[in-house]
Amino acid sequence: MSAVPEFARAVCPHDCPDTCAMRVTVENGKALKVSGDPDHPPTGGVLCTKVSRYAERVHHPQRLTTPMKRIGRKGEGRYEPITWDEAYRLAAANLTAIAQRCPEAILPYSYAGTMGLVQSESIAQRFFHKLGASRLDRTICAAAGAAGLKYTYGASLGMHAEFFEESELILIWGGNPIASNLHFWTRAQEAKRRGAKLIAIDPYRSLTAEKCHQHIALRPGTDGALALGLIYVLITENLLDHRYISDHTKGFDELKARALTYPPHRVAQICGLAEAVIVDLARAYGTTAKSAVRLNYGMQRIRGGGNAVRAIACLPSLTGAWRKREGGLILSSSGWAPVDSHALERPDLMPGWPDKCPRIINMNTIGDALLNSGNAVFGPKIEAVIVYNSNPVAVAPDSERVAAGFAREDLFTIVLEHFQTDTADYADLLLPATTQLEHLDIHSSYGHTYVMANLPALPPVGEARPNTEIFRGIARAMGLTDSALFESDEQVAASAFHWNDPALAGHTWDELKQVGWIKLNVPEAPFAEGGFRTPSGKCEFYSERLAEDGLDPLPSYVPPYESAESAPELAARFPLAMISPPARHFLNSTFVNVSSLRSVEGEPHLDIHPVDAFERNIAEGDQVRIFNDRGSMQARARVTDKVREGLVVGLSIWWKKLAPDGRNANQVTSQALTDLGGSATFYDCLVEVERA
Ligand SMILES: Nc1nc2c(c(=O)[nH]1)N[C@H]1C(S)=C(S)[C@@H](COP(=O)(O)OP(=O)(O)OC[C@H]3O[C@@H](n4cnc5c(=O)[nH]c(N)nc54)[C@H](O)[C@@H]3O)O[C@H]1N2
Ligand SMILES: Nc1nc2c(c(=O)[nH]1)N[C@H]1C(S)=C(S)[C@@H](COP(=O)(O)OP(=O)(O)OC[C@H]3O[C@@H](n4cnc5c(=O)[nH]c(N)nc54)[C@H](O)[C@@H]3O)O[C@H]1N2
Ligand code: SF4
Numbered sequence: 142m143s144a145v146p147e148f149a150r151a152v153c154p155h156d157c158p159d160t161c162a163m164r165v166t167v168e169n170g171k172a173l174k175v176s177g178d179p180d181h182p183p184t185g186g187v188l189c190t191k192v193s194r195y196a197e198r199v200h201h202p203q204r205l206t207t208p209m210k211r212i213g214r215k216g217e218g219r220y221e222p223i224t225w226d227e228a229y230r231l232a233a234a235n236l237t238a239i240a241q242r243c244p245e246a247i248l249p250y251s252y253a254g255t256m257g258l259v260q261s262e263s264i265a266q267r268f269f270h271k272l273g274a275s276r277l278d279r280t281i282c283a284a285a286g287a288a289g290l291k292y293t294y295g296a297s298l299g300m301h302a303e304f305f306e307e308s309e310l311i312l313i314w315g316g317n318p319i320a321s322n323l324h325f326w327t328r329a330q331e332a333k334r335r336g337a338k339l340i341a342i343d344p345y346r347s348l349t350a351e352k353c354h355q356h357i358a359l360r361p362g363t364d365g366a367l368a369l370g371l372i373y374v375l376i377t378e379n380l381l382d383h384r385y386i387s388d389h390t391k392g393f394d395e396l397k398a399r400a401l402t403y404p405p406h407r408v409a410q411i412c413g414l415a416e417a418v419i420v421d422l423a424r425a426y427g428t429t430a431k432s433a434v435r436l437n438y439g440m441q442r443i444r445g446g447g448n449a450v451r452a453i454a455c456l457p458s459l460t461g462a463w464r465k466r467e468g469g470l471i472l473s474s475s476g477w478a479p480v481d482s483h484a485l486e487r488p489d490l491m492p493g494w495p496d497k498c499p500r501i502i503n504m505n506t507i508g509d510a511l512l513n514s515g516n517a518v519f520g521p522k523i524e525a526v527i528v529y530n531s532n533p534v535a536v537a538p539d540s541e542r543v544a545a546g547f548a549r550e551d552l553f554t555i556v557l558e559h560f561q562t563d564t565a566d567y568a569d570l571l572l573p574a575t576t577q578l579e580h581l582d583i584h585s586s587y588g589h590t591y592v593m594a595n596l597p598a599l600p601p602v603g604e605a606r607p608n609t610e611i612f613r614g615i616a617r618a619m620g621l622t623d624s625a626l627f628e629s630d631e632q633v634a635a636s637a638f639h640w641n642d643p644a645l646a647g648h649t650w651d652e653l654k655q656v657g658w659i660k661l662n663v664p665e666a667p668f669a670e671g672g673f674r675t676p677s678g679k680c681e682f683y684s685e686r687l688a689e690d691g692l693d694p695l696p697s698y699v700p701p702y703e704s705a706e707s708a709p710e711l712a713a714r715f716p717l718a719m720i721s722p723p724a725r726h727f728l729n730s731t732f733v734n735v736s737s738l739r740s741v742e743g744e745p746h747l748d749i750h751p752v753d754a755f756e757r758n759i760a761e762g763d764q765v766r767i768f769n770d771r772g773s774m775q776a777r778a779r780v781t782d783k784v785r786e787g788l789v790v791g792l793s794i795w796w797k798k799l800a801p802d803g804r805n806a807n808q809v810t811s812q813a814l815t816d817l818g819g820s821a822t823f824y825d826c827l828v829e830v831e832r833a
């Protein structure tokens with residue numbers, strides 16, 4: 142006889158702006174299903190297709206259930222089970238030996254496998270800080286956009302997702318919300334029903350672009366120019382809110398001088414658009430009071446991403462769209478939550494804090510970093526990597542070099558994982574981690590303004606342990622004694638926010654645990670009266686801080702590294718621009734091994750324009766080879782005008798070992814960094830394609 146099903150409350154842990162509240166149906170210690178919580182307003186009772194399958198992932202037959210030690214060659218993926226005691230002893234022996242000689246030779250590598258504040262960078266950071274390990278700059282996704290917002294608004298702040306319902310014009314710029322921001326898309330559709338116009342700005346006719354009233358298919362990486370062209374028209378046709386500009390912005394005259402060098406005919410050439418498209422867009426934007434921009438990260442994975450975000454972020458301050466709650470812009474709203482990162486991560490545990498801390502390694506250059514044998518500029522060679530919440534062998538750029546780095550015989554690698562991913566195959570020590578249903582966590586969101594509690598719904602599967610517990614175990618085995626390393630998950634969660642900040646107004650962790658979520662106290666129209674978090678308190682068109690850092694103080698158009706204009710010789714050999722945005726049924730490389738979801742995606746595809754296909758004698762369904770100097774991969778061609786001529790699209794991120802040729806799109810992407818923030822440039826990538 143089975144137990145009566147019950148609900149447990151959880152939070153979707155994935156790297157997605159929607160941060161949904163989930164209800165977990167548990168029976169006999171197993172999750173039967175997860176569903177969206179109807180009581181949580183941003184979730185509205187709906188989860189995306191992939192996370193609806195979360196129970197399938199949690200109880201997947203291939204979950205890692207015991208610690209394991211490598212017995213095959215690196216990359217081969219052969220392991221034997223060991224006990225947790227043995228695992229901790231092995232980890233401690235290797236890390237202690239390295240730390241005694243050179244702590245900076247140890248490197249953490251992690252990203253947002255879980256967005257939970259406890260299971261991401263709390264005990265883990267404290268542990269690495271205490272050791273004096275190298276620090277990791279976590280820039281693989283959003284750093285250019287975050288820098289663009291910081292210099293313009295002072296932080297990652299924006300309008301509320303819910304008020305898009307009431308907007309009259311919505312620009313969906315560099316995002317594909319049907320796949321990656323579903324709950325915003327629901328709002329946009331509601332706005333559409335109420336008569337709003339939706340315009341997608343994207344080189345690719347994505348699922349979302351297909352459903353908008355208008356699709357503006359610019360060349361990849363030219364968004365900065367488009368925004369400056371719009372500013373040109375807003376200024377020359379006087380579609381400005383002069384009061385807002387004088388009261389709440391800084392540097393209008395300088396911005397005007399800059400924008401006047403971007404007349405529509407010039408921008409049309411750069412972006413590959415008709416001049417009238419640019420002028421009409423500016424007029425529509427400038428004459429609609431309730432105009433809102435849903436900016437997303439796809440447009441900043443390219444050299445000029447930071448400046449492009451800056452230029453676009455100026456728009457609502459020029460037209461005064463911020464005055465209404467239905468107007469403005471959002472890229473990320475993470476800055477509204479008063480996260481106490483000092484308490485979570487304890488940087489003061491670092492030797493030399495605050496002036497002489499260990500070196501920082503940018504995660505996007507992990508390939509080069511692992512292959513660097515050490516020198517005066519780079520510092521010591523990396524001898525140990527501890528990977529958690531990430532799958533770098535699949536997701537990091539210039540993957541041939543990443544895999545070669547992880548294959549080094551003299552590198553000691555620990556991977557904390559749910560599954561034996563492409564990266565796990567290179568681990569010396571592979572440790573089973575709990576999923577969100579098995580551990581405690583606390584969340585903020587980058588797409589809405591609630592903070593949320595995630596309570597364990599199930600006992601750990603097999604011998605899996607939370608990341609925090611694994612780091613505590615390694616620390617204990619190393620003989621470390623600092624009490625900060627041994628705080629419980631409860632204690633860490635309780636310290637995650639500045640609870641007395643006006644945004645939280647004295648709420649507590651205990652209360653959050655009881656109620657599940659708390660809405661932050663954020664004004665409905667947050668910048669109606671200015672109040673930006675920049676040094677001047679204004680929206681900074683002109684940034685003194687950028688000038689002080691020796692950078693362009695005004696938003697500019699920074700062309701891609703790899704394009705016919707900026708690299709003609711490269712473009713002669715590799716004439717096609719390739720972008721590899723997320724597939725709808727994967728979440729980065731997560732879920733690729735859930736067969737029901739992988740079967741919907743089918744196999745790796747490459748969308749190619751009929752003209753480009755014809756020139757290469759490629760027909761629909763042909764197997765093609767995509768290549769450049771960095772590497773190659775294969776995919777099945779889909780000949781389609783969803784891509785503009787000169788562009789190819791391969792939806793991502795496949796596990797290499799689950800792709801027919803054992804490779805993925807990151808074989809061809811580069812380690813070059815963006816103009817601001819040191820972000821990755823996944824979509825700044827020239828290739829050639831041929832029949833395989
Ligand atoms: N289903 C699903 N959802 C996800 C993810 C996933 O993998 N799968 N990943 C999550 C994560 S980590 C993130 S960061 C977000 C990412 O989601 P988004 O922020 O939406 O970003 P991308 O999906 O990278 O790209 C979105 C769109 O930008 C377009 N794009 C590419 N280059 C350019 C350009 O130069 N200019 C413009 N204007 N557009 C361009 C692409 O064609 C794509 O359609 O989604 C999250 N949600
Ligand atoms: N070509 C190309 N490459 C890209 C992108 C692209 O658009 N195109 N997008 C980039 C972007 S935006 C991002 S954010 C990165 C994402 O890169 P990653 O952050 O590496 O994301 P995932 O691929 O989802 O891998 C997360 C891993 O963490 C594991 N995990 C989840 N929860 C836990 C936990 O609690 N404990 C432990 N130990 N492990 C856990 C999951 O099993 C999964 O294998 O990829 C980037 N790479
Ligand atoms: S991935 Fe995003 S949309 Fe899907 S359940 Fe998680 S938070 Fe919601």
Ligand SMILES: [Mo]
Pocket residue numbers: 156281282283
């Ligand atoms: Mo991301």
